[in-house]
Amino acid sequence: MKRIISLCLASLLLLLGGCATVVSSNVTAFNEWPADLPNKSFVFEHSEAQNNDLEYRNYEGLVRTELQRLGFVQQDGGAAQLKVALKYDISARDVHVVEPVVADPMWYGPYGWGRPGFYGPGFYGPRFNDPFYNPFWYGPQVIGQREYDFQLFLRRLNVTITRAAGGQKLYDVxxxxxxxxxSLPAVMPYLVRSAFTDFPGKSGVPHVVKLKVEDQQ
Structure with a gap:
Protein backbone atom coordinates (compact mmCIF):
# COMPACT_ATOMS: atom_id res chain seq x y z
CA MET A 1 0.00 0.00 0.00
CA LYS A 2 2.80 2.40 0.91
CA ARG A 3 4.46 1.68 -2.42
CA ILE A 4 1.29 2.50 -4.36
CA ILE A 5 0.73 5.75 -2.49
CA SER A 6 4.39 6.66 -3.03
CA LEU A 7 3.98 6.08 -6.76
CA CYS A 8 0.88 8.28 -6.84
CA LEU A 9 2.69 11.02 -4.93
CA ALA A 10 5.67 10.74 -7.27
CA SER A 11 3.37 11.14 -10.28
CA LEU A 12 1.77 14.19 -8.69
CA LEU A 13 5.15 15.76 -7.99
CA LEU A 14 6.24 15.14 -11.57
CA LEU A 15 3.05 16.80 -12.78
CA LEU A 16 3.55 19.81 -10.52
CA GLY A 17 7.20 19.94 -11.49
CA GLY A 18 6.22 20.02 -15.15
CA CYS A 19 3.91 22.92 -14.47
CA ALA A 20 6.75 24.65 -12.66
CA THR A 21 9.00 24.69 -15.72
CA VAL A 22 7.10 27.52 -17.41
CA VAL A 23 5.30 30.72 -16.51
CA SER A 24 2.03 30.79 -18.42
CA SER A 25 0.48 34.25 -18.80
CA ASN A 26 -2.80 35.52 -20.21
CA VAL A 27 -2.03 38.61 -22.26
CA THR A 28 -4.40 41.16 -23.77
CA ALA A 29 -3.06 44.27 -25.53
CA PHE A 30 -5.06 47.13 -26.97
CA ASN A 31 -3.20 49.41 -29.33
CA GLU A 32 -3.49 52.16 -31.89
CA TRP A 33 0.13 51.93 -32.86
CA PRO A 34 1.15 54.20 -35.76
CA ALA A 35 2.38 52.44 -38.88
CA ASP A 36 5.41 54.74 -38.85
CA LEU A 37 6.79 56.15 -35.62
CA PRO A 38 10.33 57.37 -36.37
CA ASN A 39 10.94 58.83 -32.92
CA LYS A 40 10.69 56.17 -30.23
CA SER A 41 12.16 58.19 -27.39
CA PHE A 42 10.41 57.58 -24.07
CA VAL A 43 10.41 58.55 -20.44
CA PHE A 44 8.91 56.72 -17.47
CA GLU A 45 5.94 58.40 -15.83
CA HIS A 46 5.81 57.77 -12.10
CA SER A 47 5.18 59.45 -8.78
CA GLU A 48 7.88 60.69 -6.45
CA ALA A 49 7.15 57.79 -4.11
CA GLN A 50 7.57 55.30 -6.94
CA ASN A 51 10.83 56.93 -7.92
CA ASN A 52 12.12 56.12 -4.44
CA ASP A 53 10.69 52.57 -4.49
CA LEU A 54 13.50 50.11 -5.19
CA GLU A 55 11.14 47.32 -6.22
CA TYR A 56 9.33 49.62 -8.65
CA ARG A 57 12.59 50.84 -10.14
CA ASN A 58 13.69 47.26 -10.63
CA TYR A 59 10.56 46.52 -12.66
CA GLU A 60 11.10 49.71 -14.65
CA GLY A 61 14.51 48.34 -15.54
CA LEU A 62 12.90 45.16 -16.88
CA VAL A 63 10.48 47.19 -19.01
CA ARG A 64 13.34 49.40 -20.20
CA THR A 65 15.26 46.35 -21.40
CA GLU A 66 12.29 45.11 -23.44
CA LEU A 67 11.63 48.53 -24.95
CA GLN A 68 15.26 48.94 -25.92
CA ARG A 69 15.14 45.51 -27.53
CA LEU A 70 12.29 46.84 -29.67
CA GLY A 71 14.22 49.93 -30.75
CA PHE A 72 13.00 52.44 -28.15
CA VAL A 73 15.42 54.89 -26.58
CA GLN A 74 15.04 56.30 -23.09
CA GLN A 75 15.39 60.05 -23.02
CA ASP A 76 14.69 61.74 -19.72
CA GLY A 77 13.42 65.26 -19.82
CA GLY A 78 10.94 67.13 -21.95
CA ALA A 79 12.25 65.94 -25.31
CA ALA A 80 10.83 62.39 -25.07
CA GLN A 81 7.96 61.64 -27.44
CA LEU A 82 6.41 58.85 -25.38
CA LYS A 83 5.54 58.21 -21.76
CA VAL A 84 5.60 54.74 -20.22
CA ALA A 85 3.78 53.78 -17.02
CA LEU A 86 3.36 50.48 -15.21
CA LYS A 87 1.46 49.06 -12.29
CA TYR A 88 1.35 45.62 -10.74
CA ASP A 89 -0.10 43.58 -7.90
CA ILE A 90 -0.30 40.08 -6.47
CA SER A 91 -3.05 38.23 -4.60
CA ALA A 92 -3.43 34.72 -3.18
CA ARG A 93 -6.18 32.14 -2.90
CA ASP A 94 -6.35 28.90 -0.93
CA VAL A 95 -6.93 25.64 -2.80
CA HIS A 96 -8.16 22.41 -1.22
CA VAL A 97 -7.80 19.24 -3.29
CA VAL A 98 -9.37 15.83 -2.75
CA GLU A 99 -8.16 13.17 -5.16
CA PRO A 100 -8.39 9.40 -5.44
CA VAL A 101 -5.47 7.10 -4.79
CA VAL A 102 -5.37 4.54 -7.59
CA ALA A 103 -3.63 1.16 -7.70
CA ASP A 104 -2.14 0.56 -11.13
CA PRO A 105 -2.32 -3.11 -12.15
CA MET A 106 0.47 -2.53 -14.68
CA TRP A 107 3.00 -1.77 -11.94
CA TYR A 108 5.33 -4.71 -11.57
CA GLY A 109 6.15 -5.24 -7.92
CA PRO A 110 8.25 -7.87 -6.22
CA TYR A 111 5.31 -10.29 -6.34
CA GLY A 112 4.18 -9.67 -9.90
CA TRP A 113 1.79 -7.29 -11.59
CA GLY A 114 -0.40 -5.23 -9.28
CA ARG A 115 -0.03 -4.20 -5.68
CA PRO A 116 3.17 -5.35 -3.98
CA GLY A 117 2.42 -8.37 -1.82
CA PHE A 118 -1.19 -8.59 -2.97
CA TYR A 119 -0.78 -11.95 -4.62
CA GLY A 120 0.01 -14.85 -2.30
CA PRO A 121 1.67 -18.19 -3.09
CA GLY A 122 -0.09 -20.18 -5.78
CA PHE A 123 -1.95 -17.16 -7.12
CA TYR A 124 -0.31 -17.34 -10.54
CA GLY A 125 -1.43 -19.79 -13.14
CA PRO A 126 -4.88 -19.96 -14.71
CA ARG A 127 -6.44 -17.87 -11.96
CA PHE A 128 -4.14 -14.91 -12.73
CA ASN A 129 -5.89 -14.48 -16.08
CA ASP A 130 -9.35 -15.00 -14.63
CA PRO A 131 -11.23 -11.78 -13.82
CA PHE A 132 -13.12 -13.60 -11.08
CA TYR A 133 -9.91 -14.09 -9.10
CA ASN A 134 -7.98 -11.02 -10.25
CA PRO A 135 -9.59 -7.79 -8.93
CA PHE A 136 -7.29 -5.71 -11.16
CA TRP A 137 -8.44 -7.42 -14.36
CA TYR A 138 -10.67 -4.53 -15.34
CA GLY A 139 -8.04 -1.84 -14.87
CA PRO A 140 -6.85 0.51 -12.09
CA GLN A 141 -8.79 0.44 -8.85
CA VAL A 142 -9.47 3.33 -6.46
CA ILE A 143 -8.20 2.27 -3.05
CA GLY A 144 -8.62 5.50 -1.10
CA GLN A 145 -8.21 9.25 -1.29
CA ARG A 146 -5.82 11.93 -0.16
CA GLU A 147 -6.35 15.60 0.64
CA TYR A 148 -3.93 18.49 0.56
CA ASP A 149 -3.94 22.28 0.62
CA PHE A 150 -1.84 24.84 -1.18
CA GLN A 151 -1.95 28.45 -2.34
CA LEU A 152 -2.14 29.85 -5.84
CA PHE A 153 -0.94 33.38 -6.53
CA LEU A 154 -2.36 35.68 -9.17
CA ARG A 155 0.38 37.99 -10.49
CA ARG A 156 -0.70 40.96 -12.63
CA LEU A 157 1.08 43.62 -14.65
CA ASN A 158 -0.19 46.54 -16.71
CA VAL A 159 1.97 48.69 -19.00
CA THR A 160 0.80 51.69 -20.98
CA ILE A 161 2.55 53.80 -23.62
CA THR A 162 1.13 57.23 -24.44
CA ARG A 163 2.19 60.23 -26.47
CA ALA A 164 3.96 62.76 -24.29
CA ALA A 165 2.14 65.56 -26.10
CA GLY A 166 -1.61 65.24 -25.75
CA GLY A 167 -1.63 61.98 -23.80
CA GLN A 168 -2.99 59.77 -26.61
CA LYS A 169 -2.78 56.16 -25.49
CA LEU A 170 -0.96 54.01 -28.04
CA TYR A 171 -0.43 50.74 -26.19
CA ASP A 172 -2.19 49.25 -23.15
CA VAL A 173 -1.28 45.68 -22.21
CA SER A 183 7.44 36.01 -5.08
CA LEU A 184 6.54 38.77 -7.50
CA PRO A 185 10.21 39.62 -8.23
CA ALA A 186 10.79 35.99 -9.25
CA VAL A 187 8.09 36.00 -11.92
CA MET A 188 8.11 39.66 -13.00
CA PRO A 189 10.79 39.16 -15.69
CA TYR A 190 8.47 36.67 -17.41
CA LEU A 191 5.42 38.93 -17.07
CA VAL A 192 7.34 41.82 -18.64
CA ARG A 193 8.61 39.67 -21.50
CA SER A 194 5.09 38.38 -22.08
CA ALA A 195 3.77 41.96 -22.22
CA PHE A 196 5.98 42.70 -25.24
CA THR A 197 5.85 39.38 -27.05
CA ASP A 198 4.75 39.99 -30.65
CA PHE A 199 4.62 43.76 -29.99
CA PRO A 200 2.31 45.53 -30.72
CA GLY A 201 0.22 42.52 -31.81
CA LYS A 202 -3.45 42.37 -32.71
CA SER A 203 -5.48 44.83 -30.70
CA GLY A 204 -7.89 43.31 -28.19
CA VAL A 205 -7.09 39.66 -28.96
CA PRO A 206 -6.32 37.66 -25.79
CA HIS A 207 -3.58 35.08 -26.07
CA VAL A 208 -1.43 32.89 -23.85
CA VAL A 209 2.34 33.27 -23.61
CA LYS A 210 4.40 30.47 -22.08
CA LEU A 211 7.99 31.18 -21.14
CA LYS A 212 10.46 28.61 -19.88
CA VAL A 213 11.80 29.42 -16.45
CA GLU A 214 15.56 29.80 -16.23
CA ASP A 215 16.09 29.39 -12.49
CA GLN A 216 12.79 28.70 -10.79
CA GLN A 217 9.04 28.87 -11.31
Missing part, protein backbone atom coordinates in the same frame (compact mmCIF):
# COMPACT_ATOMS: atom_id res chain seq x y z
CA UNK A 174 -2.49 43.61 -19.27
CA UNK A 175 -0.75 40.41 -18.17
CA UNK A 176 -2.06 37.96 -15.59
CA UNK A 177 -0.42 34.73 -14.47
CA UNK A 178 -1.47 32.28 -11.77
CA UNK A 179 1.02 29.91 -10.17
CA UNK A 180 2.46 28.55 -6.95
CA UNK A 181 5.29 31.08 -6.61
CA UNK A 182 4.31 33.98 -4.38
Missing amino acids: SVSSEGKIG
